[in-house]
Amino acid sequence: MSASPRPEASRSLSRTGIDWGSSLGTAVSLAATVFILLILFVILGNVVIHGLPQLSWRFVSTIPKKDFFDKDSAAVLPMIVGTSIRVLVMTVFVIPIGVTTAVYLTEYARSNSWYTRVIRAAISNLAGVPSIVFGLFGAGFFVHLIGGGIDDIIGATSPKWGKPALLWASLTLAVMTLPVVIVATEESLRAITPGLREASLALGATKLQTILRIVLPNALPGILTGGILAVSRAAGEVAPILFTGAAYYLADLPRSLNDQFMDLGYHTYILASQAPNIEKARPILYGTVFVLLLLTFSLNAVAIFARARIRRQMRSGH
Amino acid sequence: MTESTPEQRGVDRDWSGIRRAANFRPVEWLAEKMIQGVSFTAIAGVFLIFLFVGKEALPVFLGQTDSRLIQPIIPSSEVAKVKPEVLRQYLGLSVRDFAAMDQDTLKELMQVREEGAKDIPEYARSDPDSGVNGSGWRYLIAPHQWSGNEHPEYIWQPVGNIQKFNIIPLFLGSLKTTLIGLFFAVPLALAAALYVSQLAPVRVKEWVKPGIEMLAGIPSVVVGAFALLVLATWLQSIFHYQVRLNAFVAGIALGFAVIPLVFSIAEDALTSVPKSYVQAALAVGASRWQAARDIVLPAAIPGVFAAVVLGFGRAIGETMIVLIVCSAPVMSWNLFDSARSITTTIAAEMGELVPGSPHYRILFMLGTVLFAVTFLTNLIGDVVINRLKRRLEGKR
Amino acid sequence: MAAPTSIPATNPPSSSEFKPLLETQNLELFYGASRALKGITMGIRENLVTAFIGPSGCGKSTFLRCFNRMNDLIDGVRIVGECRVGGEDIYARDVDVIELRKRVGMVFQRSNPFPKSIFENIAYGLRLHGIRATSEIEGIVEQSLKGAAIWDEVKDRLHQSALGLSGGQQQRLCIARAIAIRPQVLLMDEPASALDPIATGKVEDLIVELKKDFTIVIVTHNMQQATRISDYTAFFYLGELVEYDLTTRIFTNPAKKKTEDYVTGRFG
Numbered sequence: 001m002s003a004s005p006r007p008e009a010s011r012s013l014s015r016t017g018i019d020w021g022s023s024l025g026t027a028v029s030l031a032a033t034v035f036i037l038l039i040l041f042v043i044l045g046n047v048v049i050h051g052l053p054q055l056s057w058r059f060v061s062t063i064p065k066k067d068f069f070d071k072d073s074a075a076v077l078p079m080i081v082g083t084s085i086r087v088l089v090m091t092v093f094v095i096p097i098g099v100t101t102a103v104y105l106t107e108y109a110r111s112n113s114w115y116t117r118v119i120r121a122a123i124s125n126l127a128g129v130p131s132i133v134f135g136l137f138g139a140g141f142f143v144h145l146i147g148g149g150i151d152d153i154i155g156a157t158s159p160k161w162g163k164p165a166l167l168w169a170s171l172t173l174a175v176m177t178l179p180v181v182i183v184a185t186e187e188s189l190r191a192i193t194p195g196l197r198e199a200s201l202a203l204g205a206t207k208l209q210t211i212l213r214i215v216l217p218n219a220l221p222g223i224l225t226g227g228i229l230a231v232s233r234a235a236g237e238v239a240p241i242l243f244t245g246a247a248y249y250l251a252d253l254p255r256s257l258n259d260q261f262m263d264l265g266y267h268t269y270i271l272a273s274q275a276p277n278i279e280k281a282r283p284i285l286y287g288t289v290f291v292l293l294l295l296t297f298s299l300n301a302v303a304i305f306a307r308a309r310i311r312r313q314m315r316s317g318h
Numbered sequence: 319m320t321e322s323t324p325e326q327r328g329v330d331r332d333w334s335g336i337r338r339a340a341n342f343r344p345v346e347w348l349a350e351k352m353i354q355g356v357s358f359t360a361i362a363g364v365f366l367i368f369l370f371v372g373k374e375a376l377p378v379f380l381g382q383t384d385s386r387l388i389q390p391i392i393p394s395s396e397v398a399k400v401k402p403e404v405l406r407q408y409l410g411l412s413v414r415d416f417a418a419m420d421q422d423t424l425k426e427l428m429q430v431r432e433e434g435a436k437d438i439p440e441y442a443r444s445d446p447d448s449g450v451n452g453s454g455w456r457y458l459i460a461p462h463q464w465s466g467n468e469h470p471e472y473i474w475q476p477v478g479n480i481q482k483f484n485i486i487p488l489f490l491g492s493l494k495t496t497l498i499g500l501f502f503a504v505p506l507a508l509a510a511a512l513y514v515s516q517l518a519p520v521r522v523k524e525w526v527k528p529g530i531e532m533l534a535g536i537p538s539v540v541v542g543a544f545a546l547l548v549l550a551t552w553l554q555s556i557f558h559y560q561v562r563l564n565a566f567v568a569g570i571a572l573g574f575a576v577i578p579l580v581f582s583i584a585e586d587a588l589t590s591v592p593k594s595y596v597q598a599a600l601a602v603g604a605s606r607w608q609a610a611r612d613i614v615l616p617a618a619i620p621g622v623f624a625a626v627v628l629g630f631g632r633a634i635g636e637t638m639i640v641l642i643v644c645s646a647p648v649m650s651w652n653l654f655d656s657a658r659s660i661t662t663t664i665a666a667e668m669g670e671l672v673p674g675s676p677h678y679r680i681l682f683m684l685g686t687v688l689f690a691v692t693f694l695t696n697l698i699g700d701v702v703i704n705r706l707k708r709r710l711e712g713k714r
Numbered sequence: 715m716a717a718p719t720s721i722p723a724t725n726p727p728s729s730s731e732f733k734p735l736l737e738t739q740n741l742e743l744f745y746g747a748s749r750a751l752k753g754i755t756m757g758i759r760e761n762l763v764t765a766f767i768g769p770s771g772c773g774k775s776t777f778l779r780c781f782n783r784m785n786d787l788i789d790g791v792r793i794v795g796e797c798r799v800g801g802e803d804i805y806a807r808d809v810d811v812i813e814l815r816k817r818v819g820m821v822f823q824r825s826n827p828f829p830k831s832i833f834e835n836i837a838y839g840l841r842l843h844g845i846r847a848t849s850e851i852e853g854i855v856e857q858s859l860k861g862a863a864i865w866d867e868v869k870d871r872l873h874q875s876a877l878g879l880s881g882g883q884q885q886r887l888c889i890a891r892a893i894a895i896r897p898q899v900l901l902m903d904e905p906a907s908a909l910d911p912i913a914t915g916k917v918e919d920l921i922v923e924l925k926k927d928f929t930i931v932i933v934t935h936n937m938q939q940a941t942r943i944s945d946y947t948a949f950f951y952l953g954e955l956v957e958y959d960l961t962t963r964i965f966t967n968p969a970k971k972k973t974e975d976y977v978t979g980r981f982g
Contacts, residue, residue, distance in 0.1 A: 132637040135668070182360075198826065203892070204813070207350075213838065239637040269542070285543060333801055336814045337806075
């Protein structure tokens with residue numbers, strides 16, 4: 001029997017050499033991480049450096065003239081208004097419906113049955129369907145079918161609802177965000193220990209009382225975070241509103257739900273793709289992008305801050 | 319046996335009170351029905367989307383669309399002789415609209431149609447392709463030698479007298495940008511995921527993860543605008559290619575959008591590998607890197623695969639970045655040529671279309687394909703991840 | 715804390731000298747296809763402490779949860795046989811589970827206070843049952859906390875989070891929460907298994923104290939605990955009721971070999 005290889009007795013525990021392979025691997029993976037963060041900082045830094053100087057009270061508070069490629073008349077008030085309203089209307093639709101559906105799926109539906117599983121799979125997969133497909137759906141379904149149908153019923157001679165409109169854009173976004181809200185809500189509902197539900201039910205609470213007074217209040221932080229993230233994602237989405245409501249130019253702010261609207265993201269796209277002279281439009285483009293990022297990131301920051309705060313609270317038991 | 323303690327408040331010894339007849343709760347009942355109703359509507363809505371997009375595309379799949387320039391004309395004088403059903407289809411009217419029209423209106427519509435046919439310029443009418451239905455399957459997929467060309471070619475040219483709908487250039491465009499994006503994003507995201515989940519100190523982790531989440535939070539128009547304004551110039555000065563805006567720039571920018579997704583899924587999978595594996599490796603003298611590379615990564619490899627598949631789905635569905643950066647539908651394998659993806663085509667062309675026209679339906683067909691592809695990738699990704707997690711948790 | 719001498723020294727299931735408050739006839743419970751309870755017949759007397767003992771997985775907790783129908787919450791559970799409380803078949807179609815659970819309270823193995831203040835934890839159940847007046851709620855909260863022997867420890871921080879309490883305090887709070895709504899029966903599923911010896915002692919003292927007002931059924935892993943607090947003991951094994959008798963007899967002179975093996979620590 002040959003002796004199994006053993007470390008020589010003389011080898012000490014002190015470090016004798018550098019393990020080059022491991023160092024290299026660690027360094028490369030660290031470099032990749034740094035590079036990704038660098039991408040983030042370069043994009044943000046670039047937008048802030050070039051965008052911040054464009055910001056003025058006039059820029060955010062006036063309605064631009066038709067030639068919005070011109071630096072002196074460029075402004076983004078209607079876009080801020082349009083984006084805010086469409087996000088707001090979307091929220092009004094998607095949060096109640098999404099939360100209710102999630103409550104049904106976690107609290108009422110039998111979790112092991114095949115149809116619940118199919119529904120759950122469909123919903124979570126729908127969350128990954130490209131936003132342009134929702135735009136296509138919105139144009140065909142909301143604008144032409146529903147809107148056109150309403151026009152037929154009320155006998156409108158010119159399209160009143162059967163055209164792109166604020167409502168249709170908001171609904172399209174709501175349909176798009178619905179799976180995200182459902183999934184996020186379900187997750188936070190399921191994170192609640194079954195013990196709490198049992199405790200409430202054992203006290204003689206009904207299912208609804210348990211849901212309303214114990215389950216939902218405790219899941220609220222998670223629901224809120226998920227909701228805000230979904231909303232901020234939707235605020236920056238352009239593809240679904242391309243043909244459901246966004247307008248190239250309007251002289252007025254939208255007055256009703258069947259008006260079209262201008263939108264920050266869509267405006268960014270127009271400035272980027274249709275400016276007669278991209279060099280001239282560059283500062284305006286940066287200004288618009290800056291405002292758009294400010295809007296989405298402030299929503300994001302609220303969500304991240306809220307989550308961190310709530311986690312801390314939960315840990316300290318208050 | 320004592321009957322009851324005196325100070326007991328309202329102990330009900332009459333157990334028949336547990337019978338429901340006395341305890342019907344209408345509010346409760348109504349609320350439950352409402353929850354049910356809303357959920358069923360929402361769930362039905364979700365399925366409706368599948369159906370609707372597919373339904374709009376169905377005629378293309380069945381080869382029932384007709385985009386010929388010159389279509390058979392039924393003279394308006396024959397309005398009374400033609401079968402109503404044939405006439406309705408000829409005029410492209412809905413059943414209800416058709417029923418509401420009298421014969422004079424129908425005749426007028428037919429005259430409009432006749433006049434319209436006369437308006438087609440002579441040179442176009444004499445074009446040998448004027449009778450080709452470009453929306454038929456053969457022309458959608460196979461190359462065709464259009465008049466004026468020397469070889470059969472793949473051409474997407476939906477505007478003009480002769481509409482050409484070959485979808486192969488679009489698929490190629492999508493594939494090109496997506497693959498460039500993945501080749502760029504996947505190694506970076508995986509390396510970073512390995513670092514963050516296995517090697518990084520906790521404090522670094524707490525900074526990196528929100529940072530990458532932030533990257534995911536940047537709207538894709540913004541990434542597109544950045545690529546247009548800055549990235550394109552930088553890349554051109556490095557690689558010295560001809561066209562400033564091309565598939566390569568679009569692909570790299572797509573990569574920016576895909577990195578956070580691939581990272582978070584891979585990181586999640588790597589983190590779910592039990593710590594005991596690593597401890598066992600460290601205990602036999604492996605370095606942290608060796609434990610990560612030799613133990614953790616192989617254990618989580620299905621998760622890595624899922625991350626790549628889901629990243630593919632995300633990249634192929636991305637619209638605004640490619641739309642801003644490049645959009646000419648060129649059939650070319652050259653990475654530094656322009657490329658028009660499926661998504662960009664839908665985004666750029668859907669706006670002005672007449673519902674029900676061949677072009678409209680073909681865009682829905684593209685949407686359906688996109689839907690199916692992403693649905694499939696998501697499904698595969700989900701299944702793989704769930705399996706992996708169950709295995710790592712020791713439940714088979 | 716020996717068992718009261720007034721109890722007739724007959725084997726309860728066969729006894730016709732008293733009318734049991736909780737009783738089952740051939741109760742069977744299935745999880746899907748597997749039979750977890752195999753035809754259990756027993757009667758539990760009022761205002762006494764009855765302990766269920768047996769090795770893990772013997773079905774004692776599952777059986778306990780039949781009495782307030784907590785098993786309903788689990789998908790795929792099916793129950794055959796009869797289960798009566800106060801003479802009413804609680805699995806009859808027209809039984810209101812909510813009303814049942816108001817009368818049959820429960821304390822769980824792991825303390826599960828709501829993430830609310832101590833006060834709100836108890837007030838929750840009261841409000842559920844229509845008690846709205848603040849003064850009345852305050853009175854009952856105090857009374858229940860005193861009843862659960864935790865008042866002195868928490869009276870100065872009633873409005874602080876219940877999650878800040880120690881494990882033993884949380885469990886006594888849960889007991890206070892359960893007794894605040896005045897159930898007639900209190901089911902306890904290993905209430906002290908997660909507690910240290912001192913906290914366990916306090917909870918045990920409390921249970922003996924509560925016997926005056928409630929019928930208590932307790933599942934326990936700890937045989938010393940059963941001897942300390944219970945009047946009757948039922949030994950379960952593999953979903954069957956092996957033996958049910960006065961606690962003193964079960965632990966000193968059991969009728970079945972299996973019981974003897976278990977209580978002497980030969981298995982389990």
